[in-house]
Amino acid sequence: MLEDLDVVFVDSQMVNLKSYEIDMFQSQLKKVREKRTQKIRRIAKVIDELKG
């Protein structure tokens, strides 16, 4: 038991979370949110065009 240092005590659906770094997740999230903003802008533009 004392040797069992690699205990993962939170079950997660994500595959091997330990192999990822927080910074990488943060930068992925930043990119995803930028992408969302772009889509929203595009939606607003299409809506304007449909309104005529």
Place this chain on the structure above:
Amino acid sequence: MIKSKGMELMELINQLGQIETIDTEITFAIFRSSTQKKMEEKVNELINKIKEQMITYGIENKEYEEQNDKIIAKYKEVLKKMYTEYENSIISIQLEMQEAESNQKVAIAGFKKIADIKRENIAALQNNPVQLQKYIDKENACIVKFNDYNTILDECLIETEMCRKEFLKELDKIHVITEEMRLVKKASKFQEIIQKIKNVFNGKKYYEAFLNNIEQNILNLESINEPKIKEVSNQNVKFIATIIVMRKKINNSFKLAVS
């Protein structure tokens, strides 16, 4: 041309949904990995301290294995209890976000439907400005509904990050290994020999005193955490209640605008 714009709008809604699913997954990954890393550091610190004390007092691993395991398991249990409460808060916030995002998509689909009807009947509507205005108002109501749900999304994003940071802060406050225990005195060769002699008579006594101290600190941590866990839960209930009120307001304003 207009018809393809309508199709583009539906395609954009679909893409938006995919982006939002990824956003939720990454948000959870950030919460889980950052907090799990910190919890593991805490547990490993305790494990290493136990090992160090066993060496210092000349203790055989087998003799205290069960007691050591019990203490480590209790520590994990206390940490996990805190984790679960914060994770539950984040799950309920994310569910509210999903609800808001769905309502945004419904608003866009509603807009498209009204815009389609308006376009198909434009010849008749041009002779009926009152009716035309009603369609324009309904279109605008859908856009307002979409934008209003952004407010809920913004609130949820702030609350999610606050929850994660607060948990990390709480983890930083935990010290089952006291400053006194943390101090490792550099022993000379002579002192080491003296310690070995002392260990023959009192090694177990000193080690048991150390374990008792740790056990007590974990129990203290558990009792300190109880009110904190309740506070986290209450804070979450309050937040969700605020979001529900905001949602009702948005939906009522929309109903009023389209009726």
